Amino acid sequence: MDRHLADFLNRPLRIGDRWIPGRLVLAPMTDLGHVAFRHLLAEFGGYGLLWSEMVDARRLPTENPAVSNCFRWREAEKEHLVFQIVGHDPQQMAMAARRIQAEGFFGVDINFGCSVQAICKKGAGAALLREPSRAEAVVAAVRRAVDCPVLVKYRTGWQDDPQLAVALARRFEAAGADALTFHPRVAPDRRTRPPRWSYIAAVKQAVTIPVFGNGNVFSAAACQRMIEVTGCDGVAVGRMAIARPWLFAEWTGRLTPAPGIYRRSALRLIDLLKCHFEPGRAVVRFRRFARYFAANLRFGHSLCRRLATAKDLDAAAETVEAFFDASPELTESPNPNFFH
Ligand SMILES: Cc1cc2nc3c(=O)[nH]c(=O)nc-3n(C[C@H](O)[C@H](O)[C@H](O)COP(=O)(O)O)c2cc1C
Numbered sequence: 001m002d003r004h005l006a007d008f009l010n011r012p013l014r015i016g017d018r019w020i021p022g023r024l025v026l027a028p029m030t031d032l033g034h035v036a037f038r039h040l041l042a043e044f045g046g047y048g049l050l051w052s053e054m055v056d057a058r059r060l061p062t063e064n065p066a067v068s069n070c071f072r073w074r075e076a077e078k079e080h081l082v083f084q085i086v087g088h089d090p091q092q093m094a095m096a097a098r099r100i101q102a103e104g105f106f107g108v109d110i111n112f113g114c115s116v117q118a119i120c121k122k123g124a125g126a127a128l129l130r131e132p133s134r135a136e137a138v139v140a141a142v143r144r145a146v147d148c149p150v151l152v153k154y155r156t157g158w159q160d161d162p163q164l165a166v167a168l169a170r171r172f173e174a175a176g177a178d179a180l181t182f183h184p185r186v187a188p189d190r191r192t193r194p195p196r197w198s199y200i201a202a203v204k205q206a207v208t209i210p211v212f213g214n215g216n217v218f219s220a221a222a223c224q225r226m227i228e229v230t231g232c233d234g235v236a237v238g239r240m241a242i243a244r245p246w247l248f249a250e251w252t253g254r255l256t257p258a259p260g261i262y263r264r265s266a267l268r269l270i271d272l273l274k275c276h277f278e279p280g281r282a283v284v285r286f287r288r289f290a291r292y293f294a295a296n297l298r299f300g301h302s303l304c305r306r307l308a309t310a311k312d313l314d315a316a317a318e319t320v321e322a323f324f325d326a327s328p329e330l331t332e333s334p335n336p337n338f339f340h
Helices: 002-010 035-044 077-081 090-103 125-131 134-145 162-174 197-206 221-231 239-243 249-250 263-277 278-295 302-306 315-326
Strands: 014-015 019-020 024-026 050-056 081-086 108-112 148-157 178-187 212-213 233-236
Touching: 002 221, 035 050, 035 077, 035 249, 035 263, 035 278, 035 302, 050 108, 050 212, 077 081, 077 090, 081 090, 090 108, 090 134, 108 134, 125 134, 125 148, 125 233, 134 148, 134 162, 148 162, 162 178, 162 197, 197 212, 197 221, 212 221, 221 233, 221 249, 239 249, 239 278, 249 302, 263 278, 263 315, 278 302, 278 315, 302 315
Parallel strands: 024 233, 050 081, 081 108, 108 148, 148 178, 178 212, 212 233
Antiparallel strands: 014 019
16 A cells, blocks of 8 residues: 555544544445445544435434434444535525534535436535525525534536636635535536546635545545645545445555455445345345445446345345355456446
8 A cells, every 4th residue: 555645644634623533535425325334434444534425404403313214323423424414595504504513423514516406406406506605605504503514515516617616615615614525527417527636726726624625536546646636635535435445444554455355345234234224225225335336346247237136135145145156356446337
C-alpha cells in the first residue's frame, strides 16, 4: 500500500466543531449503504465517516426505526454516521435535521445531488440546483435548526459550467454548511460520462470549509490522483466501496486483502442482513449488493444471474459457497460495467 496515500487518508479532519479520524468516507447510496452494509464495512475499519441512505425529510420526524426501510442504525456507528435528508421545503428540512440531531448522529447531510425523476419532480435533490436561492434557504434553515455539523452533497448543476458549481459552493458556505461533498457531473447524467475532477479543484479553491471529492474513484491510484489533481480535503467513495467493502482498511494501510476475503465478505453480509432486516427486504438488498460485488469476478454475470433467483438468504449463501468452491477467476480491477 502507498504509504503516502495512507498517511493522508489517516489524517484527522475538522468538520464544524468536531473531528473525524480519517479522510476516506463512504458516499451515500440508496439501497446499498444500509445498516447491514455499514456494519460489514465497520468491521474492516479505516473510514473517516459513513453516510446513510437518503431519507425523505417529510417522513423523518415520525419515522420509526423498528419498521423503517432506511432510517436504521447501530448504536456503535452513531458518532461516525451522517444521515442524509432530501426535500424541498426549508422548514421540513429543518424539522428532519432536528430529529437527526436528537438521535445523536455525527451530523446531517443535505441531498442536492439526486437526479432521479421521482425526487426531482418534487423539486428536491438536484432539482434545487436550478433554484439556488431556495437551496441556500434550505441550508440556512437546517443550520439554524441544529448545532451538529451540516454537510451538503451536490453536483455540478444542470449545465456543464464549473462557475455554477463554484457559485453554489460559496452560497452553501455562506448559509452555514460545515463541509461539501461534490460530484462533478451535470444533473441529468446518471454516471455515463466521466466526472470532471478539475471542477472539484475549482470548488475547493472557492471555499474554506472541507471539500470531499467524489466520482469514479475505483482504485487507490485513482484516489491518490484525485487528491493531487483537486487538492480536496477528503474522498467519498461510492460504488467501489460496495464491490470491495474492505477498501477503506486497505487504502489506509490496515489490511492486505487475501483471496478469501471475497467469499468471507459476501457471507458475512448475508449474516448481517439477517440480523438487521426482515427476510423479504434482506434478500432484495443482497441482490443489489451482488451486482457490484460481481464486478470483482471474471464471470460475475453468472453469479448475478443465480443470485437474482435465490428465493431467500440461505439460498443466496449456498449459491455464494458453490460459486467460490469452483475457484472463480478474480479481476485485478473490478469491471465498472457492472456499476449502474
Ligand atoms: C445505487 C446508487 C444510489 C445512490 N444514492 C444516492 C443517495 O441516496 N444520495 C446521494 O447523495 N447520492 C447517491 N448516489 C450517488 C453516490 O453518492 C455517488 O455520488 C456516485 O455513485 C459517484 O461516486 P462513485 O463513482 O464513487 O460511485 C447513489 C449512487 C448509486 C450508484
